[in-house]
Amino acid sequence: MGSDTSFVSEIVVREHGEVFAGVASVVDVGGHNGTTARAIAGAFPHVRCSVLDLPRVVEAMPADGTVEFVAGDMREFIPPADAVLFKCVLHNWSDEDCVQILKRSKEAVCAREPRGKVVITEVVLSGSPSKQTLEAQLLMDLCMMVVVEGKERTEDTWQKIFLDAGFTRYKITPISGTTRSLIEVFP
Ligand SMILES: C[S@@+](CC[C@H](N)C(=O)[O-])C[C@H]1O[C@@H](n2cnc3c(N)ncnc32)[C@H](O)[C@@H]1O
Numbered sequence: 001m002g003s004d005t006s007f008v009s010e011i012v013v014r015e016h017g018e019v020f021a022g023v024a025s026v027v028d029v030g031g032h033n034g035t036t037a038r039a040i041a042g043a044f045p046h047v048r049c050s051v052l053d054l055p056r057v058v059e060a061m062p063a064d065g066t067v068e069f070v071a072g073d074m075r076e077f078i079p080p081a082d083a084v085l086f087k088c089v090l091h092n093w094s095d096e097d098c099v100q101i102l103k104r105s106k107e108a109v110c111a112r113e114p115r116g117k118v119v120i121t122e123v124v125l126s127g128s129p130s131k132q133t134l135e136a137q138l139l140m141d142l143c144m145m146v147v148v149e150g151k152e153r154t155e156d157t158w159q160k161i162f163l164d165a166g167f168t169r170y171k172i173t174p175i176s177g178t179t180r181s182l183i184e185v186f187p
Helices: 002-015 035-043 055-059 095-109 131-147 155-164
Strands: 025-029 048-053 068-071 083-087 117-122 169-174 181-186
Touching (some): 002 035, 025 035, 025 095, 035 048, 035 083, 055 068, 083 095, 095 117, 095 155, 155 169
Parallel strands (some): 025 048, 025 083, 048 068
Antiparallel strands (some): 117 181
16 A cells, blocks of 8 residues: 555656645545655645544654644544545445545535635546456455455446535546546535
8 A cells, every 4th residue: 555655646746736736735534654645745845734544543653744644533524625635545435434524525625715625546447448457446346345345436436426425526537557546526
């Protein structure tokens, strides 16, 4: 997971920096050791980056002044920010849990004006992937089923979750060289 996060976050800030245009604060939900948040803070020094994770995870993280760590449960509260980020988090949860977590995210990005957005880095299963992409996505799906009760999702399933959580529109951008996409979701 750590290697994947270093790899993907580097590509995201290098190739998809436009996602952070006009964003002054980011909270990486389930951001673990802050790898993604540090990559964003390094590439965009004007963006204030924080990580929300469970208390036992945050307690083990040494503070280095780059990223603020916040202890909490994303199903209950997400700190207000211009962008709420999830990387490889929502695929660990059921559709019902995702709706609940995204409702908390909507509160976080609507706490100030102008309203912000949610940025999700996950697989979006499609009908006609290449053989290599299909194999990689199926392996990820198997991992989700074995380790946790999660799953990878098609665009239709993601769309239903976003609408059920109260969002109005979304934009999907495949991340170059990976099986993942950036999904920007707007209130
Ligand atoms: C699969 S890891 C992903 C870590 C990181 N986003 C990445 O891609 O490297 C899932 C993370 O979600 C955190 N997490 C699990 N349940 C959570 C909850 N209820 N509230 C906040 N964070 C949670 C875990 O502690 C873990 O750090």
